[in-house]
Structure formats: C-alpha cells, structure tokens
Amino acid sequence: MLFNSLEFFIFLPIVFSLYWFVFKKHLKAQNVLILVASYVFYGLWDWRFLSLILLSTIVDYFVALKIDGLEEKTKRKSWLWVSVVFNLSLLGFFKYYNFFVDSWVDMVALSGYHVQSTWTLQVILPVGISFYTFQTMSYSFDVYYKKLKPTNDFLSFAAFVSFFPQLVAGPIERASNLLSQILHTRRFNYDQIVSGLKLILWGLFKKVVIADALAPMVDDIFTNYSQYPASTLILGVVMFSFQVYGDFSGYSDIAIGTAKLFGIELMSNFKFPHFSRNVAEYWQRWHVSLSTWFRHYLYIPLGGSQVSKLKAVRNICIVFLVSGFWHGANWTFIFWGAFHALVFIPVFLMGRNAIYKDTVVGEHTVFPSLTEVGQVLLTFSIVSFSRIFFRSESITDAFGFIDRIFSHFSYEAYSHPMGYRMLDYYILMILFVVYEYIIRKDERAPFKFKSQVLRFVMYTVVILVMLLFYDNHVDRSFIYFQF
Structure with missing residues (x-):
C-alpha cells in the first residue's frame, strides 16, 4: 500500500478511528491493532512476505531474551551472532544472491572461461527488507551492549518491528525510542x-x-x-x-x-x-537513521575515530562501502559509496567533519x-x-x-x-x-x-x-x- 494512494486514505482514517475511539483506554488492544494494521498494510503488497517479517520478529525476540539471561560474554556474543547471521542471510539471499552469482560468472570470464549462469533465481525483493532487518538487529545489539532490557511482551515487540508508518522505508528506529513508546500508554494530543x-x-x-x-x-x-x-x-x-x-x-x-x-x-x-x-555535514543531515545505525553498530565497534588515523580512514571506507552495498545489489552503489568515502576522508583528515x-x-x-x-x-x-x-x-x-x-x-x-x-x-x-x-x-x-x-x-x-x-x-x- 502506498502513502500516496486512495487505499491508504481509506485505510488511515479507519485505523485512526479504531485506535482512539474504540481502543483508547486499552493499551494492549491498541498495540494489537497496530500489529494487525501493519500486517494488512504490508500484506496488500504481497502477503507471502509477511512470513519473513514474522520470522525476523520471532528470532530477534528470543535471541534478546537469551542474551539478557546470560552473563558470560562468549555465550552472549554467540547468541548475538545468531541474530546477525540470520538477518544478513535473509537479506543476502533475497537481495544479493543473483548479484554474487553474476559477479562470479563475470570474474571467471575475465580469466578466459565462459560459464553459463544457471544458478540465478527469479527472486523477488521483499519491500522494506533492508529496513526491518536492520531495525531488529539493532534491538539485539542494544540488548547485547546492555543499553536496553528486552521486553517479554511479544505482541508489542512485533508491533515495533512492523510499525506500518516506517516499515517499508524507515526511519530505521531503535527500540529505545520506538519500542519504549509502544510499551507505554499514549494520550490523545490535539x-x-x-x-x-x-x-x-x-x-x-x-x-x-x-x-x-x-x-x-x-x-x-x-x-x-x-x-x-x-x-x-x-x-x-x-x-x-x-x-x-x-x-x-x-x-x-x-x-x-x-x-x-x-x-x-x-x-x-x-x-x-x-x-x-561539507560532505560530513551532509551525512549528518541525509538519511539520518541509517547514518546513525552505521555509526553505532559498525563504525564505533570498529574503533571509530578513537584509533590511529590510518585505522580511522579504514573504518570510514568500510562504512561507506557497506552503506553503498546496503542500497542495492549493483556495482553502481558500491562505486557511489566509494566516491563518498574518497570525498569524506579529506574532510576528516582536516578535522572538519564535526564543526x-x-x-x-x-x-x-x-x-x-x-x-x-x-x-x-x-x-x-x-x-x-x-x-x-x-x-x-x-x-x-x-x-x-x-x-x-x-x-x-x-x-x-x-x-x-x-x-x-x-x-x-x-x-x-x-x-x-x-x-x-x-x-x-x-x-x-x-x-x-x-x-x-x-x-x-x-x-x-x-x-x-x-x-x-x-x-x-x-x-x-x-x-x-x-x-
């Protein structure tokens, strides 16, 4: 369902009316309504891919509970890897499988061998998969780093993962902001x-x-x-x-x-x-939720700028290349990310990236x-x-x-x-x-x-x-x- 469609302008008033005038005094009922409305919103595009959202929700819900129940760092990290590997595998198959196969065929062709690509699949890219997989992963990361206590309320967590206004194209929300609001009573505010x-x-x-x-x-x-x-x-x-x-x-x-x-x-x-x-300020203002995600969960864990200049430059390159790859399974996006790394690095080396x-x-x-x-x-x-x-x-x-x-x-x-x-x-x-x-x-x-x-x-x-x-x-x- 598109925001700029007639269906949405029928859907939104119905959900709004039920939310405030029927379930106003019942937080759990409101959260169930959000969850159902979100699945309807997404399912009208292709109901088959609702299973992916549900699966991602289930995995990260239980992974977070497992991480929170452990004190030994090795075991906590093992469960964190379950979340990371699962979500990236989901993303990798649906978004990047054919890209890797085609790239391998092209690489082999450079050596003089011509391989007929029979391994590519007619894979449909599920709308929003890059957004909700990153959102659920951030929840597991925050629990692992003890910045957040996991919730036992599965329905509210599912509503957080699938919240329809930002489900398809963000902002990519952290649980500390969105889930905390879903778990607490909201008041009608004119x-x-x-x-x-x-x-x-x-x-x-x-x-x-x-x-x-x-x-x-x-x-x-x-x-x-x-x-x-x-x-x-x-x-x-x-x-x-x-x-x-x-x-x-x-x-x-x-x-x-x-x-x-x-x-x-x-x-x-x-x-x-x-x-x-400058380019550094641009990335503080463009797609802020993604830039913030990469800063918290990739750049800082790599050492951020609190390492040698050489390693900091390496970290910047990694972030921009991964950001480019996140955008799409095409070498054009990797070049786009690499270009931004090249123009960002001089700003960083001159100390003008945060002025x-x-x-x-x-x-x-x-x-x-x-x-x-x-x-x-x-x-x-x-x-x-x-x-x-x-x-x-x-x-x-x-x-x-x-x-x-x-x-x-x-x-x-x-x-x-x-x-x-x-x-x-x-x-x-x-x-x-x-x-x-x-x-x-x-x-x-x-x-x-x-x-x-x-x-x-x-x-x-x-x-x-x-x-x-x-x-x-x-x-x-x-x-x-x-x-």
Whole structure:
C-alpha cells in the first residue's frame, strides 16, 4: 500500500478511528491493532512476505531474551551472532544472491572461461527488507551492549518491528525510542495530531510536486544520455538530486506525520541536507537513521575515530562501502559509496567533519555569507555528481554519462519529448529551495507561521499545486522501495 494512494486514505482514517475511539483506554488492544494494521498494510503488497517479517520478529525476540539471561560474554556474543547471521542471510539471499552469482560468472570470464549462469533465481525483493532487518538487529545489539532490557511482551515487540508508518522505508528506529513508546500508554494530543497532518501534507507535496513531477525528465535524460549534450546531462543530475530528495524525505515526512497521529514520535530522517557546507555535514543531515545505525553498530565497534588515523580512514571506507552495498545489489552503489568515502576522508583528515552543529546562517542573520553560499554549492555539486552512479543502471552507463559530460560540453536548452514546459520546473525548483531555506530551523514544522492567514494561504497553495502537478500516468511508488 502506498502513502500516496486512495487505499491508504481509506485505510488511515479507519485505523485512526479504531485506535482512539474504540481502543483508547486499552493499551494492549491498541498495540494489537497496530500489529494487525501493519500486517494488512504490508500484506496488500504481497502477503507471502509477511512470513519473513514474522520470522525476523520471532528470532530477534528470543535471541534478546537469551542474551539478557546470560552473563558470560562468549555465550552472549554467540547468541548475538545468531541474530546477525540470520538477518544478513535473509537479506543476502533475497537481495544479493543473483548479484554474487553474476559477479562470479563475470570474474571467471575475465580469466578466459565462459560459464553459463544457471544458478540465478527469479527472486523477488521483499519491500522494506533492508529496513526491518536492520531495525531488529539493532534491538539485539542494544540488548547485547546492555543499553536496553528486552521486553517479554511479544505482541508489542512485533508491533515495533512492523510499525506500518516506517516499515517499508524507515526511519530505521531503535527500540529505545520506538519500542519504549509502544510499551507505554499514549494520550490523545490535539496539537500532536495537527502537527502530524501538516507533515503528511508537506511530505505529499514533496512526493507529488517535486519527485513525481521531475521523474519523467530524469528518466528521459538518464535513459537517453548518449543523445544529449553536457548541459542537458548536468540538468538531469540536478533534477535527480531534487527528485530523490523529494521522494525519500517526502516519504519520511509522511511516516513521521502518520506516527504522530497515533501518539508516537519517530526520529527525524532529513534535516535539510542540501544546505550542508561539507560532505560530513551532509551525512549528518541525509538519511539520518541509517547514518546513525552505521555509526553505532559498525563504525564505533570498529574503533571509530578513537584509533590511529590510518585505522580511522579504514573504518570510514568500510562504512561507506557497506552503506553503498546496503542500497542495492549493483556495482553502481558500491562505486557511489566509494566516491563518498574518497570525498569524506579529506574532510576528516582536516578535522572538519564535526564543526557544523547548526543549520546554515545563524540566529541573528537572514542571508548566508558568500563563503557559506560557495560551501553549499560545492557540497551540492559533489553530492549530485555522485548520484550519477546512484541513478545509472550499470557502471558502463555511469561512466558513459560522465564521459559525455566532459567530452560533449555544449549548451542546448532541454526540451522533453512529451512537450513539458521546462520553465515551470525551473521555477518550481527555485521556489522549493527558497521555501526550505525559510523553514530551515525546524524540519518537523513546515508551516510554522504565526499568522493564521498565512498558514491558510500556504495550505491552499500546496493543495492546489499538488492537484495541478498530479499525473496519474507517473509511477507513484517511492524510490527507496527498491532498497
């Protein structure tokens, strides 16, 4: 079920009404409702894969209880490995099996032998598997490191694993935040619900008006890159940066807003990353839940930065390569991760990886300095360039795209084959950047204006623009569903 579908807009009010008006005084009944609603939400995509979620839930529930009941470190670690091996095996088979087989065949071919690949399988990638396996693993890790006591309430734990607002594409929540809220009574809070509805509206705007509107141009440019000059290819890269941001941050806003409707606060997943002043700050603001996961469960256990510079650089490379691989079973994502490691390492070695704590422009100024503008534009350019690998179908296409940028540098105004008015989209992207700059202080309050009239005007404009840009012929699924 998609957030931007008619089915969801029927499903959500029904669940909301039952949750607050039928089961308001019964915490266990509310949690059972969340669990059932989550399984319905996911099962409408493909009910067969509900068994994977249930299996992952059962394994990590009992593993955590086993770990907690042991004092000997060796035995505790053995049970932790049960969780890690199980979840990574699940992820590895469904997401990476064919990738490894095909890569092995290609490697053998380099030595002069041609092997016919008869081992590949028609494996369907279960939506959200990269997200919920990491979420359940984090629970086992936290219990192992004694940061969390495991729960004996299986139904509440199952609701934590499958919580439908963030089940398919995050944020990847830790049990210390989400499970603790599920285990405790929630109160009907009018302001929280209104805040949630605003986030849902803003998320839908980013998905429908930014991501979906730009998708046809991006698809055309990346599919037919060999036919276009450098100016058009650069435009396609910029548009894809806006598309993927609108798509994924829009999903996260809807997820966070929907959770608020049920009295639950999820972590922020995007904090205006395109206003970042260097690549390190960008990764503090983009897909925050995944970056946090890798920092806590991979980077720090490897030694983090509390080791020699050489080992710290090694740790950074490992994290970015694994992050790239997490995104998909394609060498393009590994190159994307490697590229980010290469541009992150100089920032780290210069000691500038943690210097920016607040968003661009201080409290007492309105406009950024020329230095800040230059830093933001440079960071956006570097990140956007890396997305050539992220968006391309293959490494060959990615390098072909890059080669054409540098070898066919000429200006030519882009005109979409379907006859789209490109000026409308240029204006749209500029206005979107300006508005995000205005609201940059708080990613969870997109309509935070003191004037009720101004808020009403903004709601009206957003809804009208969504109706204007809505295209029923565009694929309305979210980009990160493939991960």
